[in-house]
Amino acid sequence: MDFYSRLFRLTGEIKGVIATKVIIGLSITAAYVIQAFAMARGISIVLDGGYMGDFIKMILISFLCIIARCLLMYANEKYSKKAACDIKKVIRGKVLEKLLFLGPGYQTKKRSGNLQSLITDGVETLEAFLTNYIPQLFIVLFSAIGIGTYVWQLNTSVAFVMIIAIVLAVFGPQASMPLVKKFIQGYWQAYAVLNSQFIDAMQGMNTLKVLNGSKRKGKELALDAENFYRKAVRETTLSLLNSSVIILCMAAGYAFSVGVSVIQVSRGQLALSSLFVILFLAYECFRPIHDLNAYWHSSFLGFSAAREVFSIIDTPAEVEESDSPVNHGSDIKLPQISFQNVSFSYDERETKAIKDLNLCIDPGKTAAIVGKSGAGKSTIVSLLLRFFDPQEGQILFNGENAKNYSLDYLRSQIAVVFQDTYLFYGTILDNIRLAKPNASIDEIIEAAQLANAHKFISEFPRGYDTLVGERGISLSGGERQRISIARAILKDAPFLILDEATSSVDAESEGAIQAALEKLVKNRTTLIIAHRLSTVQKADQIFVLEDGVLAEQGKHEDLISEEGIYSRLIMAQYRVKEVQNG
Numbered sequence: 001m002d003f004y005s006r007l008f009r010l011t012g013e014i015k016g017v018i019a020t021k022v023i024i025g026l027s028i029t030a031a032y033v034i035q036a037f038a039m040a041r042g043i044s045i046v047l048d049g050g051y052m053g054d055f056i057k058m059i060l061i062s063f064l065c066i067i068a069r070c071l072l073m074y075a076n077e078k079y080s081k082k083a084a085c086d087i088k089k090v091i092r093g094k095v096l097e098k099l100l101f102l103g104p105g106y107q108t109k110k111r112s113g114n115l116q117s118l119i120t121d122g123v124e125t126l127e128a129f130l131t132n133y134i135p136q137l138f139i140v141l142f143s144a145i146g147i148g149t150y151v152w153q154l155n156t157s158v159a160f161v162m163i164i165a166i167v168l169a170v171f172g173p174q175a176s177m178p179l180v181k182k183f184i185q186g187y188w189q190a191y192a193v194l195n196s197q198f199i200d201a202m203q204g205m206n207t208l209k210v211l212n213g214s215k216r217k218g219k220e221l222a223l224d225a226e227n228f229y230r231k232a233v234r235e236t237t238l239s240l241l242n243s244s245v246i247i248l249c250m251a252a253g254y255a256f257s258v259g260v261s262v263i264q265v266s267r268g269q270l271a272l273s274s275l276f277v278i279l280f281l282a283y284e285c286f287r288p289i290h291d292l293n294a295y296w297h298s299s300f301l302g303f304s305a306a307r308e309v310f311s312i313i314d315t316p317a318e319v320e321e322s323d324s325p326v327n328h329g330s331d332i333k334l335p336q337i338s339f340q341n342v343s344f345s346y347d348e349r350e351t352k353a354i355k356d357l358n359l360c361i362d363p364g365k366t367a368a369i370v371g372k373s374g375a376g377k378s379t380i381v382s383l384l385l386r387f388f389d390p391q392e393g394q395i396l397f398n399g400e401n402a403k404n405y406s407l408d409y410l411r412s413q414i415a416v417v418f419q420d421t422y423l424f425y426g427t428i429l430d431n432i433r434l435a436k437p438n439a440s441i442d443e444i445i446e447a448a449q450l451a452n453a454h455k456f457i458s459e460f461p462r463g464y465d466t467l468v469g470e471r472g473i474s475l476s477g478g479e480r481q482r483i484s485i486a487r488a489i490l491k492d493a494p495f496l497i498l499d500e501a502t503s504s505v506d507a508e509s510e511g512a513i514q515a516a517l518e519k520l521v522k523n524r525t526t527l528i529i530a531h532r533l534s535t536v537q538k539a540d541q542i543f544v545l546e547d548g549v550l551a552e553q554g555k556h557e558d559l560i561s562e563e564g565i566y567s568r569l570i571m572a573q574y575r576v577k578e579v580q581n582g
């Protein structure tokens, strides 16, 4: 579907809002027009030496029109504010829902700054475009038709001049549309880059400081800001040029209408009273165009935001939901996980991250995947969670292709303790409760106790109500991991993935985490992804990956006696330890 049809469909979704705004807008115009009639009539009465009572009546009508207009404008403002909030909520909801559905696979391809500027400023301008500019187009159209038809009856020449001016004012700026589109796109791109670079710099502040790179980064940011400034000036210049064309058309249209009317009066082809009516009406006819011009200024960036919004909504998901998912009802007790001839490569990569992988994790057993950096260990976790689907082969979850389950069900069966635990802004309690939204406080405390996290949480003055995450207090790597383990305990899923769970913590924390993990793995099928080979020696099965290929598998002792990759990795790790211990 092309862009304009999509935009049309989007406006269709808010047709109630547009219709209400058009009705209020036309009522305001009607109040202006009635006032214009009353004033024209009033002047005619005075000039013709008419009855003063009629003149006062006209003044009263004008006054009532002014009051009606004030009330309508107030209603319009109030309604617009509420409608704007509703529409922004709907658009943001749609985009966020899609982004969450697209998942980490999409996120890794996009810079967060781009998405952030779209969700905030982009949606603001798109809303202004939809709720101000589009209704105003209808108001211009209807009022021009209404007033034009009336003036046509008074005098065709004047009406003709007015119509030409309106057509030029509305469609004249369309000639520059291709350039406008190009400039808007440039403006948005520059804005998104500046935003992304800024977020990048903020997030990497420590690294920049350590590497003495803050000045360099500052210069880069200044260049991005300069680029954005140039694009903004270029775009504003064009937009002002468009406005000038519109204002010129309106002024010329008004001047010519009045000029032609005066000539007609002088030739006796138009009554003086009609001249006054035309004088006021011509002005009212151009007023909606003036507002249209103002709305264009504040909302035309929404055009580009709409393109971005549509492109996100149209992005196909990395993984498809099954049309008729397998219905399991309850949790699988001890799942068996197997990979059958699985191959996978990331979009832009030619080399496969996983190559023809065959492995089976037996129910209730603990398996470990080891391998050098880049061997494909984390990719296996992403495939298991269906952030991506393999291009070849299949992953079986208890004998059933993982694709046949609903995503929600599949993910409800898997608990993951990531190396890098993300804490959302909120209390510790909220962060643990994420794993089970209806968990009671007692359940949360019990999970924290099992995760060896209760003690450090209780030491905070506000305990479980301590704020963490952005703007909250920071927790150490080990504390975060224990929060993550508490989440996994609370989730109580039958399949557990421990992704480098103890790699970034000190020996004391490692002891506490290890003790918590030992409780966690009981009665579950577990997969450990580890660099520290000491943590996997007790595993029932060890799979050794090299460049995405399963190179070895077996128990620790068997693999050592094979004297292959695994034993070399173990030796290398011992040597590192020996060097560290002096």
Ligand SMILES: Nc1ncnc2c1ncn2[C@@H]1O[C@H](COP(=O)(O)OP(=O)(O)OP(=O)(O)O)[C@@H](O)[C@H]1O
Pocket: 108, 346, 347, 349, 353, 371, 372, 373, 374, 375, 376, 377, 378, 379, 380
């Ligand atoms: N999002 C991605 N897009 C493109 N390539 C990726 C992406 N993530 C990983 N890769 C590539 O896929 C390969 C396997 O990466 P993966 O992260 O699975 O390795 P790993 O064994 O977990 O490494 P490490 O132990 O260092 O975390 C690597 O070559 C990596 O560069």
